[in-house]
Amino acid sequence: MSKEELMKLAFDSIVEADEDSAMEAMDKAAEAGVSAVEMLKEGFSKGMNELGDQFGRGEIFLPELIFATEVMKAVTERVETELLESGETVTQKGKIVMATVEGDVHDIGKGICVSLLKTCGFDVYDLGREVPASVIIDKAEEVGADIIGTSALLTTTMTVQQELENELKSRGIRDKYKTMIGGAPITQRWAEKIGADAYTEDASECCERAQRFIDEK
Ligand code: B12
Structure with missing residues (x-):
């Protein structure tokens, strides 16, 4: 075939x-x-x-x-x-916490990103779906993550990505992490507006961008 x-x-x-x-x-x-x-x-x-x-x-x-x-x-x-x-996965490159945000059950795209990130050699902590910003941050702190990635598929839940940025700032730990955002309604403009470090349109780009963050460290 x-x-x-x-x-x-x-x-x-x-x-x-x-x-x-x-x-x-x-x-x-x-x-x-x-x-x-x-x-x-x-x-x-x-x-x-x-x-x-x-x-x-x-x-x-x-x-x-x-x-x-x-x-x-x-x-x-x-x-x-x-x-x-x-054994196609390569040695560990960095730690990334991934989640679909609170109020949102769409986890297919996030799942694809998780699979590919694992293939790229990332140590991925997949928190699942409907996860509040504070829980995502707590996990990142607990495991010493390099990157936090969130997925939002609803216009009503993309605001949780903004909450996450705000909470990182209010806890005084914004600079500890690179943040990546994705999901169908998400755009580069939204990333710039809320101060996320990167937006990518699909899972392959997600891996490439995450890799660059680690290389730039
Ligand atoms: C499948 C689906 C569902 C499934 C979800 C099942 C599941 N376990 O995920 C079910 C049926 C449960 C569902 C429910 C609902 N859905 Co729905 N759903 C969809 C649908 C058709 C496809 C989403 C999808 O899986 N796409 C395929 C994946 C591969 O693409 P993706 O998620 O975009 O992910 C890619 C990129 O975005 C990126 N990416 C994703 N996440 C991340 C994260 C990071 C960090 C990065 C860097 C990149 C990245 O990489 C991925 C892979 O390449 C969309 C329509 C659409 N075209 O998007 C509607 C859609 C998102 N749903 C919609 C709605 C309204 C709902 C419901 C409210 C019910 C309803 N009335 O239909 C509920 C929501 C319940 C809730 N609280 O969340 C609307 C949202 C409208 C809006 N503007 O907010 C949409 C757009 C449909 C529509 N046109 O009306 N839905």
Whole structure:
């Protein structure tokens, strides 16, 4: 199977919320020597984006979205397991605390970032979703993180990223960390407005930017 066909299979498996075919795509990719990370970035994630657009246009409903989300989660978990087993991960580069902010359950994109950051060799503390700013900061303090990354998918929850910046300042520890923000409604302008150190549009960029922060240290 060609790489294009594999990506199409991965894409369709998400759009059709078909876990068996998602796993088949992963098996076939392994046989063809196409990496799991590539499948995640170029196939499965794009399928999720397509579904998001369909949902936005009112072409599909919430249950369909939830089924696809479950398939996406199964894929992300498998990618992570395969990466850990293959030893593809490199030596630890830095510590990063990642979370989806308080009031927000969207964790697929954050999950993809977490998987890729692990592949890049980061020690990732994934706090899950609906996490208050104070809890994220407490964890960063506890583990001595280098970077704090937050994801927000709702216009009503992106303000928690601002709260996080404010709380870091009020605790007098803003300079200890680099902060990264992401999620569909997030922009470079928002990052500048709230004083976050970086915004990136997708998971690959997230890894590259995190790497640069560590290199610049
Ligand atoms: C899947 C989904 C859901 C799933 C979430 C399941 C889950 N476990 O995540 C479910 C069905 C549960 C859901 C619920 C809701 N959703 Co919803 N959902 C989506 C949808 C379709 C896709 C999101 C997604 O997973 N995209 C795919 C991933 C891969 O992309 P991503 O998250 O953007 O992540 C990438 C980048 O942003 C970046 N990134 C992400 N995080 C981070 C973090 C850092 C640090 C960095 C650097 C980068 C980074 O890298 C990622 C990978 O490349 C979007 C529509 C859309 N197009 O975004 C709506 C959407 C976000 N949802 C929306 C809404 C309104 C809701 C609900 C309120 C219910 C409703 N009325 O539909 C609830 C919210 C409940 C809550 N309190 O959170 C709206 C938000 C509108 C707004 N302006 O605020 C959207 C935009 C849909 C719409 N057009 O109306 N949703």
